[in-house]
Amino acid sequence: MIQNLLMGRYVPGNSMLHRSDPRTKILLMTVFMALVFLVQKYLSFLLILLFVLLISSRAGKPLRNSLKGIRPILFIALFTMLVNIFAVKGTPLVEYGILSHVSREGITLAVQIVLRLFLLLTGASLLTATTSPVSLTDGLEALMKPLRRFRVSGHEIAMMMSIALRFIPVLLEEAHIIFKAQISRCAEIASGNPLQKIRNCLPILVPLFASAFRRADDLATAMEARCYRGGKGRSRMRRLALSGADYVCVALMLMLSSAVLYIEYVSM
Amino acid sequence: MLSLKLENISYTYQPGTPFEKTALQNISLTLEPGMFFGLAGCSGSGKTTLIQHLNGLLRPTSGRMTVNGSMLDTKGLKRLRRQVGVVFQNPEHQLFEETVYRDISFGLSGSGLTPVAVDSRVMAALAAVGLDEEILQRSPFELSGGEKRRVAIAGVLVMNPAVLVLDELAAGLDPGGRREILDFVDRLRSERGIAVVLATHDMEDLARYADRVLVLQNGTIALNGATREIFRNVEALESAGLEPPEITRFMMKLKKVMPEIKEGILTVDEAVLELKRLHREGCWLGSYDTKLADGTVRARQFDAA
Amino acid sequence: MMKYDGNFVELHDVEFSYCARRESVQESKALDGLDLQIDKGEIVAIIGGNGSGKTTFARLLNALLLPTSGIVYIGGIDTKDKERLWDVRRIAGMVFQNPDNQIVGTTVAEDVAFGPENLGLEPELIEVRVRDALRDVAMTELYDVAPHLLSGGQKQRVSLAAIIAMKPECIILDEATALLDPVARKEVMNLVCRLNREEGVTVVYITHNMEEARCADRVLILDAGKVVLDGTPRDVFSHVSLLRDLGLDVPQVTELFDTLRKDGFDLPAGIVDVEEAIEVLVKKNSRKICCP
Numbered sequence: 096m097i098q099n100l101l102m103g104r105y106v107p108g109n110s111m112l113h114r115s116d117p118r119t120k121i122l123l124m125t126v127f128m129a130l131v132f133l134v135q136k137y138l139s140f141l142l143i144l145l146f147v148l149l150i151s152s153r154a155g156k157p158l159r160n161s162l163k164g165i166r167p168i169l170f171i172a173l174f175t176m177l178v179n180i181f182a183v184k185g186t187p188l189v190e191y192g193i194l195s196h197v198s199r200e201g202i203t204l205a206v207q208i209v210l211r212l213f214l215l216l217t218g219a220s221l222l223t224a225t226t227s228p229v230s231l232t233d234g235l236e237a238l239m240k241p242l243r244r245f246r247v248s249g250h251e252i253a254m255m256m257s258i259a260l261r262f263i264p265v266l267l268e269e270a271h272i273i274f275k276a277q278i279s280r281c282a283e284i285a286s287g288n289p290l291q292k293i294r295n296c297l298p299i300l301v302p303l304f305a306s307a308f309r310r311a312d313d314l315a316t317a318m319e320a321r322c323y324r325g326g327k328g329r330s331r332m333r334r335l336a337l338s339g340a341d342y343v344c345v346a347l348m349l350m351l352s353s354a355v356l357y358i359e360y361v362s363m
Numbered sequence: 364m365l366s367l368k369l370e371n372i373s374y375t376y377q378p379g380t381p382f383e384k385t386a387l388q389n390i391s392l393t394l395e396p397g398m399f400f401g402l403a404g405c406s407g408s409g410k411t412t413l414i415q416h417l418n419g420l421l422r423p424t425s426g427r428m429t430v431n432g433s434m435l436d437t438k439g440l441k442r443l444r445r446q447v448g449v450v451f452q453n454p455e456h457q458l459f460e461e462t463v464y465r466d467i468s469f470g471l472s473g474s475g476l477t478p479v480a481v482d483s484r485v486m487a488a489l490a491a492v493g494l495d496e497e498i499l500q501r502s503p504f505e506l507s508g509g510e511k512r513r514v515a516i517a518g519v520l521v522m523n524p525a526v527l528v529l530d531e532l533a534a535g536l537d538p539g540g541r542r543e544i545l546d547f548v549d550r551l552r553s554e555r556g557i558a559v560v561l562a563t564h565d566m567e568d569l570a571r572y573a574d575r576v577l578v579l580q581n582g583t584i585a586l587n588g589a590t591r592e593i594f595r596n597v598e599a600l601e602s603a604g605l606e607p608p609e610i611t612r613f614m615m616k617l618k619k620v621m622p623e624i625k626e627g628i629l630t631v632d633e634a635v636l637e638l639k640r641l642h643r644e645g646c647w648l649g650s651y652d653t654k655l656a657d658g659t660v661r662a663r664q665f666d667a668a
Numbered sequence: 669m670m671k672y673d674g675n676f677v678e679l680h681d682v683e684f685s686y687c688a689r690r691e692s693v694q695e696s697k698a699l700d701g702l703d704l705q706i707d708k709g710e711i712v713a714i715i716g717g718n719g720s721g722k723t724t725f726a727r728l729l730n731a732l733l734l735p736t737s738g739i740v741y742i743g744g745i746d747t748k749d750k751e752r753l754w755d756v757r758r759i760a761g762m763v764f765q766n767p768d769n770q771i772v773g774t775t776v777a778e779d780v781a782f783g784p785e786n787l788g789l790e791p792e793l794i795e796v797r798v799r800d801a802l803r804d805v806a807m808t809e810l811y812d813v814a815p816h817l818l819s820g821g822q823k824q825r826v827s828l829a830a831i832i833a834m835k836p837e838c839i840i841l842d843e844a845t846a847l848l849d850p851v852a853r854k855e856v857m858n859l860v861c862r863l864n865r866e867e868g869v870t871v872v873y874i875t876h877n878m879e880e881a882r883c884a885d886r887v888l889i890l891d892a893g894k895v896v897l898d899g900t901p902r903d904v905f906s907h908v909s910l911l912r913d914l915g916l917d918v919p920q921v922t923e924l925f926d927t928l929r930k931d932g933f934d935l936p937a938g939i940v941d942v943e944e945a946i947e948v949l950v951k952k953n954s955r956k957i958c959c960p
Contacts, residue, residue: 261814281473318782
């Protein structure tokens, strides 16, 4: 379950989004995020929302699934909403006791925040659902190539991410085994006050860290044995290539951006 | 002392989800004090799942488990885990404390024992695994692999369990190390009268030490009985991905040519005794003639062995 | 004396110490004056107890370790030659003991491609190498599977494919089957023996398992950093008492014959095989008198 979250719940498929180059998707995702933070008017929100829902259903993720995606953050969203409704000062909605603290501006802000959260989450999960972890790291590595000029090795960052992704399930499984072993020795892992709870995690965390270091050591040796010497001179089996799907996605995003920007800045 | 009984245990992981997997089906076994019980099977056969039932880490999806005749309840779990000590595979990877002493005594925290009592238990456990007292103040991370493994075992022994369950205890050790560690477990069993359960896929280990063997295949019982009986079923063992020890296979093949050979030979020593017996009774391979350097033959140099 | 003699693997008076301190050099020598050659296409099994130096020896073969003194030649290349370090590692590929800790890729195909990618090969060629290697180890259907979903045996086969894809001249197994169950162990050894037979790949493997040791052309017994025995399995395993003293195993039939021989029975030494042992006994049984 946790693994699904971290691996982004990649679901193989053949939609237009699946077929797009990861570089395109990452860049468009950035543009999308910028838009979501930029907009103020309800009409823009509506437009973006429709856009996302349309793309989701085309990518094989109907509304139901997208709404399910909210569940992890539902509590935070509600909390934020309430805070904003009551804490933001402005023109009150009604004059009636405690409700007089509720301002119009507060409600607007609260609704905007929730909408933004939903759109961001849905957009991000669209990316991870249609792009395998392998593709994502390939795309990031390719996009980071220009950073070499500033002595940032995109290859190394991508390699670190990819190895981390590869070992998350392994370490999770090991944590589980260590947990069982310590429970078998009558360890009290879950009880006590919060401070005690942290100390009680040591029997799992310490061996897990020791194991992670040991694995890293072994892996580094194995990588060297297979002639790994960093990104220099290295080729890639998977080649990234732009296709028709990319052009369509870019075109769609251009249309959305223009429409939104028009609504925000040009119309009344 | 403790007697443990599993009756028709089945276990399914994540029932009702698309990831549902039946790991165990209809497993029954009885553990009595002093018994050396072998649990054999390839990876994926359900050995580790079964082991986790023995100390209550997992509760069966169906079937029942009784300890000394009574059913298990949640309150009794902690007591069960002190009585059934489980050593998982690669136990040296679970050490975490600052000193060996603290790691070994970890299992007794919350047991209500006085520091003096804890101390004597730790010393006893240390002696049982053959380690020296000076190791107690060192950090577990400074030790060699073999020492770490023994410290981990001591950490379970310190609870004075009535049943010791070992999951692939000798995995990754060289032959000398294997023999040493299994010998000491067997010694513990005879000294303390505890029951030992050894889960492994190494048939030679089981041939040497086990009284009874349960062979698992895809979560079901393929074979169940006394060690000697089990090892005669070569086809059943092979379909479970296991093989009887080389010497057993050898004697069984030899039996086809020499029907007088006894069944169920488990070790080299037994094979030696059996072949000598046959020779004594005259129906053996008469040739212990020796050819001398000059080409002459001296027959029957030795009489009864 | 230290000149290259033309064998695939050559060690000339090789010593290796893990600590650099001079005073304790005597005690801490992992390898002590090793002198040996391995021919191209040989299958060599290395057996030794804890601390015998077998892992150190294996790591000298692909330049993961360099000798503290003496020379190691792999395929004619001096492992100390910095310029040619990566050539050595391409020629001599190693599979390690822990199945998880040598898989880098997030899918099987990605991991097998890792080696060829490091060599800077053309993408199309890499794809061909990956497919061929996976076919060789019978893992083609698992092309896109994440490694954590594989069994131990499957993981080791992936690691083997990852080496095969680099087209090595020698494959080194550093106790690669130690953590596998009997079925998986046999699969890996069969694959490796087939590679040796069909493509002449030299194989050096460290093992404790007698079944595996029997497949070798040649067995090396190491103890305290020195080679104690070197010969065919037959020759080596006939030294039953010596091996026992070193804390090592011999095949059970060999032990059986040796014990009987000590008690005066006329049985040949060096029988390492169940079938062969039966044949010997049957032949000698020709004069038997059966009891009623």
